[in-house]
Amino acid sequence: MEYMILYILLGAVIGVMSGMFGIGGGLFLTPILLLTGVPPVEAITTSLFYTMGTSISGMAGHLRAKNTNVRNSIIIGIIGVAGTQVAQPLVLLSEKRGYDDTIIPLLYIVLLLYFAYSMLNKGKKSQAGADPSGRNRSIWSLVLIGFTGGFVSSALGVGGGFIIVPLLISIYGESAKRAVGTSIVGVLMIVTAGFIGYAFNVHFDLKLAIVLLAGGLIGAQGGVKVTNYFTSNEIKFMLGLLYLFTTVSVALKLFNQSIAGLGIITLFTLYVFIRILIRMFSKTKIRENE
Numbered sequence: 001m002e003y004m005i006l007y008i009l010l011g012a013v014i015g016v017m018s019g020m021f022g023i024g025g026g027l028f029l030t031p032i033l034l035l036t037g038v039p040p041v042e043a044i045t046t047s048l049f050y051t052m053g054t055s056i057s058g059m060a061g062h063l064r065a066k067n068t069n070v071r072n073s074i075i076i077g078i079i080g081v082a083g084t085q086v087a088q089p090l091v092l093l094s095e096k097r098g099y100d101d102t103i104i105p106l107l108y109i110v111l112l113l114y115f116a117y118s119m120l121n122k123g124k125k126s127q128a129g130a131d132p133s134g135r136n137r138s139i140w141s142l143v144l145i146g147f148t149g150g151f152v153s154s155a156l157g158v159g160g161g162f163i164i165v166p167l168l169i170s171i172y173g174e175s176a177k178r179a180v181g182t183s184i185v186g187v188l189m190i191v192t193a194g195f196i197g198y199a200f201n202v203h204f205d206l207k208l209a210i211v212l213l214a215g216g217l218i219g220a221q222g223g224v225k226v227t228n229y230f231t232s233n234e235i236k237f238m239l240g241l242l243y244l245f246t247t248v249s250v251a252l253k254l255f256n257q258s259i260a261g262l263g264i265i266t267l268f269t270l271y272v273f274i275r276i277l278i279r280m281f282s283k284t285k286i287r288e289n290e
Helices: 002-021 026-035 040-064 070-096 100-127 139-156 161-170 176-199 206-229 232-254 258-282
Strands: none
Touching: 002 026, 002 040, 002 161, 002 206, 002 232, 002 258, 026 040, 026 232, 026 258, 040 070, 040 176, 040 206, 070 139, 070 161, 070 176, 100 161, 100 232, 139 161, 139 176, 161 176, 161 232, 176 232, 206 258, 232 258
8 A cells, every 4th residue: 555655646746747847757757767676678668658648648738728739749749659669679679688777877868968958058048038939940850859759768768758848949949838738749649659669578567557657647737737837948947957867866876876866856856846836825827928
């Protein structure tokens, strides 16, 4: 019973992050599973299952909030599915050769550092008055974003949103809230294809995945609603911090400091929830023309 309550709460907390940042939840869940000793490919499969559910919940909320460009989401999703099919054989091959314990965390670190810098740096430029309008609003930029998101999603067991959201902001010129809402629809298509591919080849704990998802479905709706209390620049800044904290936690895991890694993720989560509570109790909703 305690086991179930703990994982339902974990799923709910990650669900809030998923709905708020459009990341599907895998960006949090996969490192946490790795830090608790779950084998990398099993962690990827469990995370993809969880992300399917939270993406459906988050998608419904963002569609109601009119944060989604459905055309762009479908393009990103279709191309992203192709990206998952390219990545899966490479991941399964690395597992057979025993490279997955090193390659997957290292790939995480490189990508997370890049996007932490991208979000924090661009957030400062935007606050300084830079023009946020997109200069590359072509279908080819969406193809690039979708394929990259799909490949990384399948390789790392994340929804792809943690790649798609910053790329929609930096390459396509989308606002943070619009990028989150557009990303989460494409993410659903990507993770569904990724999970199906792994489910037939990898054993994973289905009971654990279902318990996590039960909490995640509740949390994702709350995450969508709290975006009304923050500006796009604030969401972008917190997203950059998210990438930075997760980088540190995964790096600590490589040096066999799993408990410290979990502590880093917990610290960031507390920071976000404190900010949410402050805004909600002040009852100040943000209205932006996005």
